[in-house]
Amino acid sequence: MEYKKPLLFSPKTWICAIFDHRFEVSQNITDHIKEYQCTRCGEEMTDTAQGFIAKLTPKFRETNAYIAEIHQRRCSKKFFEKKRAFQGFLKFTPE
Numbered sequence: 743m744e745y746k747k748p749l750l751f752s753p754k755t756w757i758c759a760i761f762d763h764r765f766e767v768s769q770n771i772t773d774h775i776k777e778y779q780c781t782r783c784g785e786e787m788t789d790t791a792q793g794f795i796a797k798l799t800p801k802f803r804e805t806n807a808y809i810a811e812i813h814q815r816r817c818s819k820k821f822f823e824k825k826r827a828f829q830g831f832l833k834f835t836p837e
């Protein structure tokens with residue numbers, strides 16, 4: 743298909759308006775909260791702490807960044823505990 747005439751709006755947005763967005767996970771905030779981006783028009787959505795999906799506004803982006811920071815801190819703590827446990831396990835491995 744060719745578009746020779748100038749369009750009033752982007753063909754990508756036009757496709758999304760008809761077929762709906764094609765969202766892919768763009769960022770994992772936590773196991774339950776993810777950010778999504780439409781692969782066609784770039785529209786962004788996010789899971790919210792309340793369990794519904796909303797348009798990714800600057801406010802949500804800020805909240806997600808904050809949640810991600812707390813989550814990462816928790817995960818890295820868990821990671822170090824696991825690593826320590828694993829190293830302890832290695833000491834007792836007969837090899």
Ligand SMILES: [Zn+2]
Binds near residue numbers: 758781
């Ligand atoms: Zn879209």
